[in-house]
Amino acid sequence: MGAYKNRIIGSGEESLDNILFNPRNWRIHPLSQQDALKGVLEEVGWVQQVIINKRTGNLIDGHLRCQLAAREGNKTIPVLYVDIDEAEEELVLATLDPIGAMAATDKQKLDELFAGIESENENVRKMMDDIAAKEKLAYGENSVGDCERGGLNERFIIPPFSIFDTRQGYWQERKQAWLSLGIESDEGRDAYAMGDAGGFKGSTQARPTNITNGLKPSMFDPVLCEVLYRWFCPAGGLVINPTAGESVYGLVASYLGYRYKGVELREEQVQANRKQNTEMGLSAEWILGDGQDVYDLVGEDADFIMCCPPYVDLEVYSNDPRDLSTMEYEEFLTVYRNIIVESVRRLKDNRFAAFVVGDVRDSKGNYRNFVSETIGAFIDAGCSLYNEGVLLNRTGTIAMQVSHNFPIGRKFGKMHQNVLVFLKGDWREAVKACGDVEVSFPNE
Ligand SMILES: C[S@@+](CC[C@H](N)C(=O)[O-])C[C@H]1O[C@@H](n2cnc3c(N)ncnc32)[C@H](O)[C@@H]1O
Numbered sequence: 001m002g003a004y005k006n007r008i009i010g011s012g013e014e015s016l017d018n019i020l021f022n023p024r025n026w027r028i029h030p031l032s033q034q035d036a037l038k039g040v041l042e043e044v045g046w047v048q049q050v051i052i053n054k055r056t057g058n059l060i061d062g063h064l065r066c067q068l069a070a071r072e073g074n075k076t077i078p079v080l081y082v083d084i085d086e087a088e089e090e091l092v093l094a095t096l097d098p099i100g101a102m103a104a105t106d107k108q109k110l111d112e113l114f115a116g117i118e119s120e121n122e123n124v125r126k127m128m129d130d131i132a133a134k135e136k137l138a139y140g141e142n143s144v145g146d147c148e149r150g151g152l153n154e155r156f157i158i159p160p161f162s163i164f165d166t167r168q169g170y171w172q173e174r175k176q177a178w179l180s181l182g183i184e185s186d187e188g189r190d191a192y193a194m195g196d197a198g199g200f201k202g203s204t205q206a207r208p209t210n211i212t213n214g215l216k217p218s219m220f221d222p223v224l225c226e227v228l229y230r231w232f233c234p235a236g237g238l239v240i241n242p243t244a245g246e247s248v249y250g251l252v253a254s255y256l257g258y259r260y261k262g263v264e265l266r267e268e269q270v271q272a273n274r275k276q277n278t279e280m281g282l283s284a285e286w287i288l289g290d291g292q293d294v295y296d297l298v299g300e301d302a303d304f305i306m307c308c309p310p311y312v313d314l315e316v317y318s319n320d321p322r323d324l325s326t327m328e329y330e331e332f333l334t335v336y337r338n339i340i341v342e343s344v345r346r347l348k349d350n351r352f353a354a355f356v357v358g359d360v361r362d363s364k365g366n367y368r369n370f371v372s373e374t375i376g377a378f379i380d381a382g383c384s385l386y387n388e389g390v391l392l393n394r395t396g397t398i399a400m401q402v403s404h405n406f407p408i409g410r411k412f413g414k415m416h417q418n419v420l421v422f423l424k425g426d427w428r429e430a431v432k433a434c435g436d437v438e439v440s441f442p443n444e
């Protein structure tokens with residue numbers, strides 16, 4: 001077989017109005033491919049002509065490029081002209097792309113190539129992520145694909161990064177799996193108010209039951225519970241929670257084979273949690289009492305402290321004077337600090353503790369620095385701040401809120417909470433006690 005025939009007879013710019021789409025074109029262009037091409041054309045421009053068969057006038061290659069160019073307002077397009085008969089045109093139309101797709105990938109070379117590409121173009125980045133995911137490359141850092149690709153999710157349930165991104169598909173899937181187990185964490189939380197809106201704060205007036213202000217409390221995320229237990233609590237260990245609140249902390253712990261003792265001030269919350277626990281055949285424990293008495297109420301040393309305390313008076317849970325959410329800030333801090341001291345006293349040496357907190361504004365609209373107060377209280381109680389992360393909540397209605405409020409008050413739309421992990425004692429011993437990270441889902 002001698003030299004291949006050169007069927008190319010010329011090139012030039014062709015008006016898009018003159019382009020004749022090939023009636024036999026079999027390619028369909030999904031949105032992701034359109035976006036990818038658009039991204040590269042925006043980033044670089046034309047580097048390849050479309051192919052037109054002068055003999056039939058038909059476009060042989062470049063249908064998507066022509067569509068995109070027309071859609072983006074281009075008038076002409078670079079063209080390569082070939083001169084082939086109809087049968088040859090059909091052969092080229094049928095095989096040009098599939099032959100290209102038959103190429104295999106030298107992953108290392110592609111990885112190096114990807115690693116060197118800096119593009120701010122959203123479409124280009126998305127395309128590179130998709131390609132890297134498809135080719136299982138080690139490309140990129142923090143990208144979702146990387147977490148799945150690098151097996152971080154398989155090894156740690158979610159990537160142990162300082163950003164807990166609840167908006168990710170893998171996170172929402174896992175959350176649905178927990179919810180499908182029937183956890184109804186807002187049971188026992190419906191008779192309270194937001195902040196002073198409920199007018200309970202400090203009032204001695206009897207609190208009417210079943211009064212709701214229509215505000216549905218946000219459930220603590222079971223996936224966050226799961227990973228904090230799996231990462232920082234020895235298997236089968238005892239988890240304590242000095243201001244227990246809703247059931248999710250205990251139900252997740254029990255499902256995962258941990259023991260759980262939560263101290264909760266409100267009778268109805270304790271009853272609601274116990275009811276669910278029994279219905280689900282689990283063994284978590286809730287103790288009615290004040291978190292300041294956690295040491296005596298729990299009565300044995302714990303392996304992990306898990307808590308999401310009242311965010312000062314963001315939500316007022318009762319009119320019980322011992323209730324943190326009813327207190328003036330100074331008194332709140334004193335009691336809160338004491339609850340932390342007593343909880344840490346109940347924690348075994350060489351163990352971890354996790355508090356999920358979010359800063360809250362005072363009546364003047366300024367943040368109270370509640371997160372730092374929490375860190376300060378733990379350090380004063382003899383612990384060290386070992387990890388600090390951010391829990392990214394789904395945006396929900398924030399965009400609407402800020403579009404109205406930001407021009408007025410220049411306040412950020414709050415869509416995160418702080419995940420603080422503290423260490424009591426030696427990290428090596430603490431990690432050793434935790435052992436390998438178990439990732440299996442209950443009943444899996
Ligand atoms: C778990 S915490 C807050 C949860 C989360 N930050 C939120 O905003 O949804 C809420 C619970 O703390 C309880 N609580 C308040 N003060 C307490 C105290 N001194 N001892 C024990 N529980 C307390 C309330 O009764 C309520 O059920």
